[in-house]
Amino acid sequence: MTRTLTLTVTVGLDGSRESRAAAEWAAREAQLFGLPLKLVHVWEPVPEPMAQAPLLGAETQQHWSERSEMGVPPAEGWGRIPRDAAEGIRLRHPGLDVMTEQLSGRPAEALADVAQEAELLVLGSRGLSGIGGFMVGSVGLAVVAHAERPVVLVRADQQAADEHESDPAGIPSAATPFRPVVLGLDIESPDEELIGFAFAAASRRGTSLRVVHGWNPPPYYAYGLSADLELRGELARRETTALTEVMRPWRKKFPDVEVTEESLYGTPGSHLVDASREASLVVVGRRIRRSPFGAHIGPVTHTVLHHATAPVAVVPHG
Template identity: 50%
Template sequence: MKHHVTVGVDGSPESRAAARWGAREAVLREVPLRLVHAVDWLISPSVPAPGREAADRWADEVLTEAEEDVRRRHPGLEVSTRCLSGRPAAALAAEAADAGLLVLGSRGVGCLVGFLIGSVSLSTLVATETPVVLVRESDAPEAAQPTRYGQIVLGVDIHEAADKVLAFAFEEADRRGCALRAIHGWKMPSMYQYAPFFDPENEREIGRTITVMLDEMLMPWRHKFPSVCVTHEAFEGPAPEQLVRAAASADLIVVGRRLRRSPLGVHLGSVAHAVLHHAAAPVAVIAHG
């Protein structure tokens, strides 16, 4: 069983936000927190010794700062640190293998609300099957110990069996004692674009059918987590747009990504990609088969 929460830190404001979020999550789960830093260059005999020493000092400072911050906020939390060597994305993905959750920071896009997914974060995200949460630095004042958690928004694809995604969302809502809002976006079949006569009732009937399918998909999880208050909505329109809009008032947004590779490399689905770039709330990306 995987017991700890791992956070990648690099000294940036975004990584500090990730460390604080990860610490709160570790407290909720009643598990240790592990802070890790990956040296962002290849250490080889060709690198002068002063350069390696500077990298080591920087790593120590980054880890010490993050550790002191989370210990000050959560005195009873078990915290450990680890410095990794090698390419950051590969090192972080390997470190995440025995973790229950990996938390990373993401940069905001200028004055726009959103995520700028750097190459390290994206490469790490698609290289691990461990759930990953990306946290954006917030301009709002942060309480050390929030007394109440907001709702969790879950993006659901009724055409895929994604039990890992559903399990993560329900478990998070259960441990937070907060509501869960499940959202599915759909569009009319393309053949209706060429129909000479379009009956609006067909559209309404499709919407009702999809809503029933969504409800049936959630039903076993409602029985498993009876204390979680669940609402569900099926919207006609792009799923990312609805999820991003819902995330404005959410504590966490949960989306899935399929475990698949193409000849050009790893693949991140369009919904997860769009949500990661534009959602204001932390985003949990859950890999599933």
């Protein structure tokens, strides 16, 4: 898809805690891009619980159910959500151009549509208490699966300091450098949009890029691999060399970005989840499939979305 105009960093907003965290992350990202921020609120005239639950917190659902019972027109109150959020963001991020848009329709479809005119779309997701990671609902998964622009998932408890290294006292601080950007890469089919997005994200943050490639041997090697250390070493060297070759032109294109390459034996998703604990952003890909049936995001991206502890950017590619 050819793009001639980039408009905004766009965030889906519904008034919930997770969407407010997403809006704050999107505001910081818009400042890094030097782009306006657009807050988009989608009101569904006839709510469908399965579609609405992932985007609405319990308190928000109860509040608007009570207003409906009292005869208050939903759109009248819903309009305050993006306006109030915009006022707060303008105060916390002076100089940032903030705009709002109110839409009516199915949230997943509307958000996938507005993503087409954005540099990236940001959505909020609830954190999983105690074990880390995301709780990605049906709306979030549908948007990630069908949007043809990058989509970033941000947890409800995400703070600006979480993206930065610890200070001398061992506490993450927004005054310290950004943590690395982590890129999950399949070297069998490396995509330029995915790699370019990760390098650009690291460059904007003035931080390093950690490229993680997980590999498993072909089936005919697998049976004896654990016993044959020489064979395993040879396969590991082959994968490492291939990763270095893929990264070579990108190092030249982004000389300001320090790159660390890791070719690791085992499940790629697990390695990326581990790497997310020390990352400011995790970048993974999704192959575009224009099928109207189901949400296809791939097993590695699915694992990362549900278990990573840093914001996750999903970059669609051909």
